[in-house]
Amino acid sequence: MSYILKRLGRSALTVFVVVSASFGLVRLLPGGPLDYLRAQMIQQGGGDLSAAEINRRIAAQTNIAVDEPVYVQYVDYMTSIVQGDFGRSIWYEEPVASVIGPAIPWTVFLTASALFLTFTVGVSLGAFMAYKEGSTFDVTSTGVGLVLNSTPSYVVALLLIAFLGYQFQLFPTGGRYASELTPGLNVPFLASVLYHGMLPILSMAVVGFGGWALSMRGNSIRVLGEDYLRVARLRGLPTRRIAIRYVARNAILPMYTGLMIAIGTVFGGAVIIENIFAYPGVGFYLIQAINARDYPLMMGGFILITVAMVVGITIADLTYGWLDPRASGGESREAY
Amino acid sequence: MPRERHETGRDASDPIVEVRNVSVTYDLENRDAMVLDDVSIDLRRGEILGVVGESGSGKSMLANAMMDAVEEPGITTGEVRYYPESDAAPINVLDLTDEELRELRWEEISMVFQGALSSFNPTMKIRGHFEETLKAHDYDVEEGMERARELLSDLYLDPDRVLDSYSHELSGGMSQRALIALSLILEPEVLLMDEPTAALDLLMQRSILSLLDDIKQKYDLSILFITHDLPLVAGLADRLAILYAFELAEVGSTEQVVSNSQHPYTRALLKAVPNLDAPLSTMQPIEGTAPNPAHAPSGCHYAPRCPLATEECHQEQPPWFDVADDQRTACFHHDEAEEAVALEPGVVDA
Numbered sequence: 001m002s003y004i005l006k007r008l009g010r011s012a013l014t015v016f017v018v019v020s021a022s023f024g025l026v027r028l029l030p031g032g033p034l035d036y037l038r039a040q041m042i043q044q045g046g047g048d049l050s051a052a053e054i055n056r057r058i059a060a061q062t063n064i065a066v067d068e069p070v071y072v073q074y075v076d077y078m079t080s081i082v083q084g085d086f087g088r089s090i091w092y093e094e095p096v097a098s099v100i101g102p103a104i105p106w107t108v109f110l111t112a113s114a115l116f117l118t119f120t121v122g123v124s125l126g127a128f129m130a131y132k133e134g135s136t137f138d139v140t141s142t143g144v145g146l147v148l149n150s151t152p153s154y155v156v157a158l159l160l161i162a163f164l165g166y167q168f169q170l171f172p173t174g175g176r177y178a179s180e181l182t183p184g185l186n187v188p189f190l191a192s193v194l195y196h197g198m199l200p201i202l203s204m205a206v207v208g209f210g211g212w213a214l215s216m217r218g219n220s221i222r223v224l225g226e227d228y229l230r231v232a233r234l235r236g237l238p239t240r241r242i243a244i245r246y247v248a249r250n251a252i253l254p255m256y257t258g259l260m261i262a263i264g265t266v267f268g269g270a271v272i273i274e275n276i277f278a279y280p281g282v283g284f285y286l287i288q289a290i291n292a293r294d295y296p297l298m299m300g301g302f303i304l305i306t307v308a309m310v311v312g313i314t315i316a317d318l319t320y321g322w323l324d325p326r327a328s329g330g331e332s333r334e335a336y
Numbered sequence: 337m338p339r340e341r342h343e344t345g346r347d348a349s350d351p352i353v354e355v356r357n358v359s360v361t362y363d364l365e366n367r368d369a370m371v372l373d374d375v376s377i378d379l380r381r382g383e384i385l386g387v388v389g390e391s392g393s394g395k396s397m398l399a400n401a402m403m404d405a406v407e408e409p410g411i412t413t414g415e416v417r418y419y420p421e422s423d424a425a426p427i428n429v430l431d432l433t434d435e436e437l438r439e440l441r442w443e444e445i446s447m448v449f450q451g452a453l454s455s456f457n458p459t460m461k462i463r464g465h466f467e468e469t470l471k472a473h474d475y476d477v478e479e480g481m482e483r484a485r486e487l488l489s490d491l492y493l494d495p496d497r498v499l500d501s502y503s504h505e506l507s508g509g510m511s512q513r514a515l516i517a518l519s520l521i522l523e524p525e526v527l528l529m530d531e532p533t534a535a536l537d538l539l540m541q542r543s544i545l546s547l548l549d550d551i552k553q554k555y556d557l558s559i560l561f562i563t564h565d566l567p568l569v570a571g572l573a574d575r576l577a578i579l580y581a582f583e584l585a586e587v588g589s590t591e592q593v594v595s596n597s598q599h600p601y602t603r604a605l606l607k608a609v610p611n612l613d614a615p616l617s618t619m620q621p622i623e624g625t626a627p628n629p630a631h632a633p634s635g636c637h638y639a640p641r642c643p644l645a646t647e648e649c650h651q652e653q654p655p656w657f658d659v660a661d662d663q664r665t666a667c668f669h670h671d672e673a674e675e676a677v678a679l680e681p682g683v684v685d686a
Binding site for chain 2: 226227228230231232234235236237238241245246249250253323324325326
């Protein structure tokens, strides 16, 4: 119990530091966002705006009141973040939360589907490779897995969009669903969502499963050589039980932390892919923000991605003891 | 009177497992490595048979062959006959189908391994191991778990605590005893123990051995006990079989083998046993090293290291000689052994 509290405390501290750093970045970078905003407003206002008015507008957009002392600015900024107020996007002229918020489910849909695919395909393939260790199938899959795992996802994305999107026109080249459909729980809409998501998901899945397969293969081969597996076979346990309860369970265990870190990246894991497929998700807006120097939006995106990662790793840490009885207690374990 | 090599112990009344001419070979690139060479031995009903040999002499292979559990790519040849009842027709273990073998293992012939900690699934409680074994063999789980509790308490363990533990929560001695209980859960007739105490400290070894005798009586077991520790098993076993370089050297009652061995290897082995009471100078290592399984000598395997070896020994494999009542030695020079390898009295207590 005290471990859980400590662990949660550490995560909270990490998030706190991240948000503080984001404040520091916005506030302190020379020629940074605040100067940029000020210059922009002076330009737009043509000298009509008073310095106080400019400061007031900057404060509204970034949650940073420039004419206050730094510590007051900091407290204000942190309080707003805690209240879910990330400032206003300069480009979209809307609160950051209402730009990013609606984009989150779409990004999560892409990355979570891709992760689910890569993990299940990778783990099954890896286990199968281990059972067939040394066969042509094993050697070929290892090679293919290595090559795909070393390929950047955007290369696959570009190939997919070039051929399946433009050349053969089999898949849409952008958007989240066909614009004439009404969003809701109806079949044409869901089908369209799936159709539009297919290529982005595929680009991430194709390069992802190789890594999982290779680790699963290695882990399974190790488990297959364990004494307890031999004892289980001699005890006459059904093959299915041995495969699932003995091999799979013990081989997947070391990959669990990796999986949780991967889950932590579902909010920010598709930045480049979303841009290639013009898919308005978190990553899409993040790049937009960078291009448009939309600092409040950028900071909001960064904070969201970091917090998601910290949450993922915390969940991994807290649940690991439940999955692997040897790790319970965990007073001395590393934490992030 | 010399006997044929496969006749070891044929006249023994009431064997439960007969091993006849069993060899285990591994097919290496261009020659076969024989890790068990034409071994014939009986396990008698209700006895504890100690099999002693140095590392790599084929002890574990013998146990594995007895339940046809030699791992790929090892090839087991010969015959293993199992007699469920005294007068019943034997079951030919090496000829069984996979399903018949699955039923024989653990239900009739069970095995305890060295390294109990690694014999349990680390992510499953001990209870799960008992339950899944009962289920896999269609035993009544409730009744079986009752038996598991009894077995555990017979082994001086707290059943509830052990059943609700993971293997990493048990000490070495506790998990070894839990493994013994697991091996007996389906009420087998034969228990093969492969160095079950090797990883334990001396105190724990002794206490497990003393438990073993009680367990054997209570559950009517016949036990094959494999070890490299001759003094350890001498106090426990009814009979001893000495294995050297994939072959049996000598088989006989413990007392005979320990105090009246007629085989130069057994005698040299007894001399190599450390003893606190005897001066260090009486302890002697055996010169040379054991042969490689791919290059075993063509005659007696011990001949290259044997002080008594003659041309005959290098050319021919010695048959069994009856050297005393219920004691057989595979040595041409068995009658000279006693003189050639003198023993300090009382090195090992039978």
